[in-house]
Amino acid sequence: MPLELIVISLMRTSKWINVLMMNSPEDDSTGQRRIVVTSNGIRWIEQDFEQFTPLGKFFEINTNPEEGLTVDKETDSETAMKISLLSINDEALEKHTVNVVIEGVHLQLNESMACGLQCSNCYKDLVDMRRFNCIRPMPIYTLKPTKYFCSNDQMHSTICEGDLYYALNYIVISPMILGKRVIRNREHLHCSRCLQLVGESLGEQMAVQLFVDTLFVSSRSQHEVGRLEHLFDQLTVSQLMLHLLHDAVPISEEKTRLFLKTVRSDGQLHYMLLLVDTSQLHLLRSKLSLSEHLNSTNGRRRSPKSYNELEPEPKRQRLSDIKPVHEVEVRGFRGCRISYHIFSSDEQLAANDELIEQWHKDGTPMLRISYAMMMDLHRELKINETLVAKMERSTPDVKEGRTSYIIYHN
Ligand SMILES: [Zn+2]
Structure with missing residues (x-):
């Protein structure tokens, strides 16, 4: 049951990280593996091999058992942890992070047309x-x-x-x-x-x-x-968000607001209310399908069923002491953490009239985007919502809205 994916999120003003580790779906038992957090990384230990995610160049992890680690949620297919940090190496984090810069909008119309x-x-x-x-x-x-x-x-x-x-x-x-x-x-x-x-x-x-x-x-x-x-050339969601953030309205040192409006071609009004954390989100993520990579580089690895059968043999046990270690490389991404509401029918708009009125009264300007843009944004938020709920071990709060990330890609 090897590690399939590891995702780590960090708000740049915090001294802790959220870690989500997902298993390969090939086996649904949790009995085989062990996770060990050390000051320089996270070890995923299986019976006859180990996957190590080195994090020492980015952080020094607090390994004090009383304050360092919380395993809040563990299911058959994933483990979510909150790990406290002693220090963060900003320079290394920046160096290994995908740099996405805001790009201009392109219109396919010129003076000769x-x-x-x-x-x-x-x-x-x-x-x-x-x-x-x-x-x-x-x-x-x-x-x-x-x-x-x-x-x-x-x-x-x-x-x-x-x-x-x-x-x-x-x-x-x-x-x-x-x-x-x-x-x-x-x-x-x-x-x-x-x-x-x-x-x-x-x-x-x-x-x-x-x-x-x-x-x-x-x-x-x-x-x-x-x-x-x-x-107009279609913008990626990353570019769309970077553009929108230029008009975000700060409401405190920690949060800014975006109040988006669109009108569908049949005239239906949609509102999206976004509360964006001003602190930058940093994400470290391994490649997808780590187990596939493992299978291709480790011909010796047996299927879980076969080593289940071998487990009682003492000879096998000794062999496991010198198990191969596979290093898991992670890549950095920037992004933003958002709590949001979307109201896309007259019923939803009427039911949330008070909240909408409050945003109006607070002077948050309404920004009109196209229907396609709002749908792109909503799709991305919905996809990441599941990831965030698992990572942050949170349950949706109706009043606060749904929580999600926009992760910047090129
Ligand atoms: Zn008309």
Whole structure:
């Protein structure tokens, strides 16, 4: 029953790690193995071999039995432990960690291409077929373009008629080219035919922000009409999260908030409320399927059944004293730890009205992302939720929301 996977999580402000060790599914008995934690790593000891995860270069583990180790949960297929640390080697941790940097958003539209924009709900032309003189990404990462266009120190004035800025889920253009095709209700802009909310005004006569997921784009031939969001290169969830964190609102030294909104194509509103730990999450993870690797490098290893039969023989016992040791290599990843709620039906929205109102009252700005983005984010959170529940030995708290991680990959 060899070790199949080891995952270690650490909040960079804490002096302890969560460890999850999972068995190979080939046998469901726990009787064969022993786990020994030493100051420089974790040993998984089987009858005729050992798997050692060296951690000495990253941490010095506290081996004092009174304060060092808690095995909180052990099942047939996994063992979860909380281990206290005496010290952390930040330099080594950084050196062995995948570095994911925020990347810009790419739009497959350039100044030589003519295009028109339509409401995605009723196909009303909102911007006539035209070429933009200057198409460029927003100079800052934000879902709140007012941060750039209306900030006091930027002193930006009216956007030129031929300019188009773009970001995660919006474009910014001049209000002059929209004319009377939208109806303005305070800062909100609605399609004048079907009243779908298509964007927001960024100051009188200065600039407008249009939500990409409410627009169709047509090309010169008029035969090609597609969703504008399809002209944006799809972002990974890691990139999406890194972008979103630029607009997170701190509520304490430990937590920041993100209040996300999306509208499904049938008009159903979804809210996602995220409470993100400001302390960085660090994850160390072995390769998947360690046992497969073991089988390919250790022809001598017998199946558990066969050494069960051999167990009483004293000769066999002596052999086990010089058992081979297989080193388990771990790789580091950064990420963030999140507690979240998602409300995706009118019933759920109504049932959680108080919480939503509270976030509004606290001044947490609502950020609109596309439906596909919210689904990507939710899918990743759901996948990691099971891992986190096992690692942190926690049970979901309805009030606090579900707890999960976003782990950054390239
Ligand atoms: Zn419309």
